[in-house]
Amino acid sequence: MTRGFPEAExxxxxxxxxxxxxxxxxxxxxxxxxxxxRYFSGFLTRFWESPSRPWFLIVPAAxxxxxxxxxxxSVLMGRGWVKDIRxxxxxxLEDDGVTLLADTLREVGGPIGVPSGYETHxxxxxADFERVKTLSGLEFTGDAGIVADLRAVKSEAEIAKIEVAxxxxxxxxxxxxxxxREGISVEQVFRDFQRLLLEEGADWVPYISGAAAPGGYDDVxxxxxxxxxxxxxxxxxxxxxxWDGYFCDYDRNFSIGKPSEAVQSAHAxxxxxxxxxxxxxxxxxxxxxxxxxxxxxxxxxxxxGRLGHALxxxxxxxxxxxxxxxxxLKPGMVITLEPGxxxxxxxxxxxxxxIVITEGVPRVISPLADPEIVQI
Amino acid sequence: MTRGFPEAExxxxxxxxxxxxxxxxxxxxxxxxxxxxRYFSGFLTRFWESPSRPWFLIVPAAxxxxxxxxxxxSVLMGRGWVKDIRxxxxxxLEDDGVTLLADTLREVGGPIGVPSGYETHxxxxxADFERVKTLSGLEFTGDAGIVADLRAVKSEAEIAKIEVAxxxxxxxxxxxxxxxREGISVEQVFRDFQRLLLEEGADWVPYISGAAAPGGYDDVxxxxxxxxxxxxxxxxxxxxxxWDGYFCDYDRNFSIGKPSEAVQSAHAxxxxxxxxxxxxxxxxxxxxxxxxxxxxxxxxxxxxGRLGHALxxxxxxxxxxxxxxxxxLKPGMVITLEPGxxxxxxxxxxxxxxIVITEGVPRVISPLADPEIVQI
Numbered sequence: 001m002t003r004g005f006p007e008a009e010x011x012x013x014x015x016x017x018x019x020x021x022x023x024x025x026x027x028x029x030x031x032x033x034x035x036x037x038r039y040f041s042g043f044l045t046r047f048w049e050s051p052s053r054p055w056f057l058i059v060p061a062a063x064x065x066x067x068x069x070x071x072x073x074s075v076l077m078g079r080g081w082v083k084d085i086r087x088x089x090x091x092x093l094e095d096d097g098v099t100l101l102a103d104t105l106r107e108v109g110g111p112i113g114v115p116s117g118y119e120t121h122x123x124x125x126x127a128d129f130e131r132v133k134t135l136s137g138l139e140f141t142g143d144a145g146i147v148a149d150l151r152a153v154k155s156e157a158e159i160a161k162i163e164v165a166x167x168x169x170x171x172x173x174x175x176x177x178x179x180x181r182e183g184i185s186v187e188q189v190f191r192d193f194q195r196l197l198l199e200e201g202a203d204w205v206p207y208i209s210g211a212a213a214p215g216g217y218d219d220v221x222x223x224x225x226x227x228x229x230x231x232x233x234x235x236x237x238x239x240x241x242x243w244d245g246y247f248c249d250y251d252r253n254f255s256i257g258k259p260s261e262a263v264q265s266a267h268a269x270x271x272x273x274x275x276x277x278x279x280x281x282x283x284x285x286x287x288x289x290x291x292x293x294x295x296x297x298x299x300x301x302x303x304x305g306r307l308g309h310a311l312x313x314x315x316x317x318x319x320x321x322x323x324x325x326x327x328x329l330k331p332g333m334v335i336t337l338e339p340g341x342x343x344x345x346x347x348x349x350x351x352x353x354x355i356v357i358t359e360g361v362p363r364v365i366s367p368l369a370d371p372e373i374v375q376i
Numbered sequence: 377m378t379r380g381f382p383e384a385e386x387x388x389x390x391x392x393x394x395x396x397x398x399x400x401x402x403x404x405x406x407x408x409x410x411x412x413x414r415y416f417s418g419f420l421t422r423f424w425e426s427p428s429r430p431w432f433l434i435v436p437a438a439x440x441x442x443x444x445x446x447x448x449x450s451v452l453m454g455r456g457w458v459k460d461i462r463x464x465x466x467x468x469l470e471d472d473g474v475t476l477l478a479d480t481l482r483e484v485g486g487p488i489g490v491p492s493g494y495e496t497h498x499x500x501x502x503a504d505f506e507r508v509k510t511l512s513g514l515e516f517t518g519d520a521g522i523v524a525d526l527r528a529v530k531s532e533a534e535i536a537k538i539e540v541a542x543x544x545x546x547x548x549x550x551x552x553x554x555x556x557r558e559g560i561s562v563e564q565v566f567r568d569f570q571r572l573l574l575e576e577g578a579d580w581v582p583y584i585s586g587a588a589a590p591g592g593y594d595d596v597x598x599x600x601x602x603x604x605x606x607x608x609x610x611x612x613x614x615x616x617x618x619w620d621g622y623f624c625d626y627d628r629n630f631s632i633g634k635p636s637e638a639v640q641s642a643h644a645x646x647x648x649x650x651x652x653x654x655x656x657x658x659x660x661x662x663x664x665x666x667x668x669x670x671x672x673x674x675x676x677x678x679x680x681g682r683l684g685h686a687l688x689x690x691x692x693x694x695x696x697x698x699x700x701x702x703x704x705l706k707p708g709m710v711i712t713l714e715p716g717x718x719x720x721x722x723x724x725x726x727x728x729x730x731i732v733i734t735e736g737v738p739r740v741i742s743p744l745a746d747p748e749i750v751q752i
Contacts, residue, residue, distance in 0.1 A: 044599060045585075045598060045599060046583050046584065046585060046599070047585065047597040049616060049690075049691045050583075050690070050691050050692040051495045051496075051497070051690055051692065051693065052495055052685065052692045052693075052696065071681070072596075072597060072681055073597060075598070076595055076597055076598045079598075090681075091696050091698065092700065093494060093696075093700055093701060094700070096494070114502065116501055116503040117501055118472070119428055119501070120501050120502070121497060121498060121499045121501065121502070122497060122498060122502055124497060125492055125493055125494060125495070125496050125497065126490065126492035126498055126518075127492040127493055127518060142503060190579075191575075191578075191579070192574075194570075194574050194580065194581075195571045195574045195575065198568075198570050198574075199567075199571065201567075202567075203566075203567070204570065204584070205580065205581075206422075206425050207422050207425040207426075208422065208580070209421075209422060209423065218451055219451035219452055220448075221422075221448060221449060221452055222421060222451070222452045222455075223421060223422070223579070226379075305447070305466075306467065309428065314425075314426070314427055315425045315426050316426040316427065316428045317427065317428075320428065320467050320469075322467065324468065324469055324470070325467075325469060
């Protein structure tokens with residue numbers, strides 16, 4: 001599998017953005033976050049883990065993107081397709097790219113669209129953003145969701161990377177018997193599962209979560225417990241592993257020893273709900289429709305939270321399968337089906353698969369689980 | 377080593393913040409980012425990897441913190457010391473916590489300090505922030521650097537966690553011979569080194585970087601190359617591994633086969649510079665003084681970028697060892713000494729150690745490297 005993207009793909013992304021920008025009357029869009037900068041530039045590094053330096057990419061209404069970045073990034077950015085790279089020596093407490101960014105934006109012209117809606121944030125100090133606004137004298141506004149809308153529909157090359165990540169997780173889940181059994185702690189399983197993901201080809205593992213508790217769990221976002229697992233525990237492991245900058249995001253449930261009838265029946269219900277989601281997920285239907293198809297079977301109420309979401313350059317991005325999300329599915333969207341169900345009062349189970357929306361039947365890119373919960 | 381912190385530590389953090397808030401006349405500080413929310417609440421989860429939901433923690437001028445969070449986090453937050461937890465079912469595209477946050481802030485009273493300076497960002501959609509400002513009718517301002525200043529001086533319990541992370545990296549670096557040799561790619565070394573870190577006890581590995589090239593490298597932020605390493609290459613590996621929410625951040629250089637004289641001499645120069653940094657790093661001196669002590673030996677010019685930084689809950693946070701940073705060192709600060717030097721035109725080497733500022737000689741918490749570069 002080839003890493004990166006051909007230059008043509010970036011040019012398509014930029015020209016698609018520019019068409020939408022023209023319709024909105026934007027002079028430029030200003031990117032400050034890792035996925036948005038990467039989407040248009042290909043700039044892939046783990047260096048964003050450091051909060052010390054802001055990074056900017058400007059997509060103008062016409063012409064090529066301009067990178068305004070700390071000089072430590074110039075070699076890497078220079079290996080990509082972006083040719084206009086302007087740098088400053090960061091960190092600079094007096095002027096951390098503010099003047100350089102304001103000057104560049106003024107050269108490009110406004111209004112400047114800044115992604116400001118759902119799931120976005122501005123990755124630069126607020127005080128510096130105010131200075132850029134003042135110094136540039138330009139009008140700043142939202143980006144009308146342009147970047148999120150573009151990112152929502154994946155190219156074949158993007159989908160291929162997500163599939164590689166899904167395959168890595170699949171091979172790792174198949175090896176769960178090597179690392180999980182009665183008497184082992186979930187903490188140890190988490191650590192070993194990350195190791196398996198790396199062995200199976202993950203570049204890194206930004207996300208892992210899960211739980212183990214008797215007859216189901218009550219929380220899916222806590223760190224792992226150091227307590228040993230016992231017979232009757234349901235172990236859930238959820239992973240977001242990265243390959244070439246793209247995520248998988250799906251989970252598996254395991255029964256430590258023989259499952260109770262309630263657990264087995266909850267698991268079968270989750271797989272039924274997943275199949276209902278698969279049946280519903282067609283172009284033209286809304287995220288809400290898919291939610292409804294799964295919620296009816298899983299018995300999830302309106303307060304159960306979302307039963308899936310889109311994914312890609314981020315673990316979660318874009319639409320949510322909730323009663324309120326009316327986003328229309330389109331071919332090329334990659335989403336999770338993630339039904340949750342109650343096993344007994346206070347005990348839940350959650351199942352998750354990854355699929356690609358196509359013109360017809362969705363392509364399942366995680367190996368669809370059987371109704372019978374896997375026993376280890 | 378115990379995970380977490382006693383409640384008393386959080387109470388101290390809050391009362392220290394409140395003393396500084398009183399001096400600034402702030403009614404509350406609003407936290408939106410992972411480390412800031414965690415600093416006052418103890419809320420530790422990898423769920424922040426998902427950008428779909430904002431999380432808020434309010435430290436009022438008097439009294440206890442208030443968490444305003446998505447309901448999916450209530451179980452985990454409820455296990456900690458924060459008792460006032462207000463939740464909404466997120467994501468909610470119409471009102472994603474905006475009204476709940478605005479109401480809570482109005483109850484607490486302004487002015488609301490929002491961290492807005494160096495290294496900060498606002499982790500919520502800009503458009504929602506504007507709505508919160510309008511709805512609450514309160515005055516919003518910066519936090520006068522209060523949160524960053526508090527976080528800069530670590531407690532003994534925090535330092536102990538950083539030391540655990542440093543020990544994990546030390547044991548992993550000691551095993552480099554198992555995974556790196558001529559003919560192996562840096563990409564494979566990266567993957568295997570993350571595995572070693574997990575085996576040695578890391579909870580997860582948010583950051584790894586490095587490079588291998590003949591006689592030194594030209595870039596320290598790129599992802600790893602798939603090309604096999606060859607005799608004469610200098611391999612640098614830099615890691616930020618996490619234990620209980622705290623980072624280590626240091627690197628090691630290795631020579632694949634026998635090092636050239638230029639490489640050996642550059643490595644010795646880096647270790648000399650590190651020792652000069654250690655000599656200089658005393659309470660009362662500035663970050664710039666420590667920079668100068670190292671730069672003089674390493675031959676780093678003003679444009680060489682920083683030669684170290686503080687660390688803790690983030691890979692990098694706080695002061696920078698640059699000619700411009702006049703932050704005064706205090707006991708309890710944990711910093712890196714990270715000199716870089718030129719081996720030959722276009723070829724550099726970088727070395728890094730982690731130290732704790734004390735009343736006297738700094739405590740070195742990464743195993744100080746020898747002048748001779750390790751040969752593998």
